[in-house]
Amino acid sequence: MPDTQEVYAAEDLFRGWLDEAHRSPGDPVRVRVGGELREFAPETEVRFTDPDHVEAFVDKVLAHVVASQSVYDDGTGLDLATVPVSVRARRGHRLAHYERHELPLRGVIAIPPREIGGSWSLRAAVVLHEIAHHLCSDDGHGREFRTTFLRLLEDLGMPVLADMLHTAYRVSGLDTGVDDEDRTLLRIGRLLRQAERSSNEAERDAFFAKAQALATRxxxxxxxxxxxxxxxxxxxxxxxxxxxxxxxxxxxxxxxxxxxxxxxxxxxxxxxxxxxxxxxxxxxxxxxxxxxxxxxxxxxxxxxxxxxxxxxxxxxxxxxxxxxxxxxxxxxxxxxxxxxxxxxxxxxxxxxxxxxxxxxxxxxxxxxxxxxxxxxxxxxxxxxxxxxxxxxxxxxxxxxxxxxxxxxxxxxxxxxxxxxxxxxxxxxxxxxxxxxxxxx
Structure with a gap:
């Protein structure tokens, strides 16, 4: 499929940066992009123990997206975030994948368990990639998929992870379909809308400093x-x-x-x-x-x-x-x-x-x-x-x-x-x- 190898290469780079952050919690991740040295302080990337743990995370992600009123339309008026997703163990250890079933309409994410060598996939960066497939009507890894993945991270209140992934795509020669300035304003807008939609103090994590820091950069x-x-x-x-x-x-x-x-x-x-x-x-x-x-x-x-x-x-x-x-x-x-x-x-x-x-x-x-x-x-x-x-x-x-x-x-x-x-x-x-x- 077009762009698939480039997307995999970009996301390998992205996960490598997150591994660096995981090894040195609290320290910034420094990335040289062209002649510019960029510094990221990423949000915590969740890690999992087994496919059941992954399924609980997937349920929470989709519930959060629905509650935030961020609609992922499939083109017919159906919000794909409302379509249920289950997680199953995969027999092979080398790949994770997503499949859509029509009757009844549902998604299935297949994750290799740890005991057969699947520990590499038991992390949010991999699982969110598969959720992005669920929320995207495009089956491949083209511009629509990449934009959906970036939007999902932003809707979950992870603007720095979105910025890092966007940077990895650009380093790998992929056009995300949104230029830097428009994407910055989109990220700020989504952060602020999250604050407006929150119904109680615990959920009203407004992210204003993140929005201001993003604006300043x-x-x-x-x-x-x-x-x-x-x-x-x-x-x-x-x-x-x-x-x-x-x-x-x-x-x-x-x-x-x-x-x-x-x-x-x-x-x-x-x-x-x-x-x-x-x-x-x-x-x-x-x-x-x-x-x-x-x-x-x-x-x-x-x-x-x-x-x-x-x-x-x-x-x-x-x-x-x-x-x-x-x-x-x-x-x-x-x-x-x-x-x-x-x-x-x-x-x-x-x-x-x-x-x-x-x-x-x-x-x-x-x-x-x-x-x-x-x-x-x-x-x-x-x-x-x-x-x-x-x-x-x-x-x-x-x-x-x-x-x-x-x-x-x-x-x-x-x-x-x-x-x-x-x-x-x-x-x-x-x-x-x-x-x-x-x-x-």
Whole structure:
């Protein structure tokens, strides 16, 4: 079949990298791709004892995919993730394979057991390959299969494994059908949608730091490419885009703007704010603006959801204020209004998540720079050149667009509702940035 040998070679390389990570847990895996040294901190790859253990894992994977509402359509409207899969022991020890049975419709994965020499196949990288066959209408190893495998890893909250597999495909000369920039935005989007779909705190492993780290690595690669491009080559130039925050009169617009500012700060984007707080204009490179918009769309949903839960719990009523009762002619202590508690919650949430996004960016940049050879400072110089280019462009646009003044935001509500302020910090911390659990 076309591409089969290349896919096997790429996945051998991929599994070799995972073996290196398995031997030295906690240490990054360093891979040289062309002239670039890449560093990966992969998620845990699950290992298995026998085919029964594999079947329990397969059931959990398919249940996770269905629960996340990520549909793998076979072209007729059937979601292949809803089709059951069983696992059986295979007699031969050299191969694992997938087969589809029609009556009744079901999938079967055949795995050689350990006692006949099948230990090589009792690992997630091999089993997920076979699950990708189940979720793909293409029987071979072509572009559709490879895209399905990458998407499956991303849907399971394993973006680094997806990045490593994507790299292995590219090293082996395989086109995945999605260019680097589009795939980066797809990965970020899937990470954020996972957070939005989670129904409880234990499952709401938001992966925001992983999304930010992925974005930062992508931004670094583009910055280095821009710095080394010749005048004749096509270069990405700064631009601007206006984004609607909310309709005039809607509450909390200033707090939403505050969240945009925190996200933009972590992604080399400058912001001009309408006096009504209904819109902002983002200035920067197109890829960075796309990342800011994707992060904001998800984070604002998370922030509102957390605030709603805080207010429903009634915990905000512990914050009180003194009110003069004219009829009784005395001061009385009363709970703060729900809108004040919400404002305090939003402020703290936006500030704390912003700090964590910026920390993820700073750590990722430091890791990339440290991985360079001591004689090279190309990344650091490229990032500085990019920053200067954005600053100069923003100054030019300020003059052309008549942008004046300094945004003052809204009066702080934290002092009026300290309990809600602290609750906002705790909720932002529970996003558990970059601490996703392995699927076991």
């Amino acid at each position: 992508h931004q670094i690669a583009l910055a280095v490419a821009r710095a080394t491009a010749t005048d004749e080559e096509r270069r990405e130039d700064p631009t601007w885009e206006t984004v609607l925050i909310g309709e005039s009169g809607k509450r909390s617009l200033a707090r939403y703007v505050r969240l945009v500012l925190e996200i933009a700060r972590a992604n080399d984007v400058r912001v001009a704010i309408y006096t009504t707080n209904t819109r902002v204009t983002l200035y920067g490179f197109p890829s960075d603006i796309s990342i800011v918009k994707a992060l904001y769309a998800s984070l604002v949903t998370q922030m509102v959801t957390d605030a709603d839960a805080h207010l429903r719990s009634g915990a905000h009523r512990a914050d009180t204020r003194l009110v003069w009762n004219a009829r009784r002619r005395r001061w009385e202590e009363r709970p703060v209004h729900g809108s004040t508690a919400r404002a305090a919650f939003y402020e703290a949430w936006a500030d704390h998540v912003g700090e964590r996004l910026f920390a993820a960016r700073r750590e990722t940049q430091a890791a990339v720079i440290e991985a360079e050879s001591p004689s090279s400072s190309s990344t650091e110089l490229a990032l500085r050149a990019k920053e200067v280019e954005v600053v100069d462009y923003f100054a030019q646009m300020q003059a052309e667009h008549g942008v004046r003044g300094t945004w003052k935001g809204a009066a702080s509500a934290g002092h009026a509702a300290p309990g809600s302020h602290h609750a906002g910090v705790r909720a932002a911390a529970r996003a558990r940035l970059g601490t996703e659990r392995a699927l076991e």
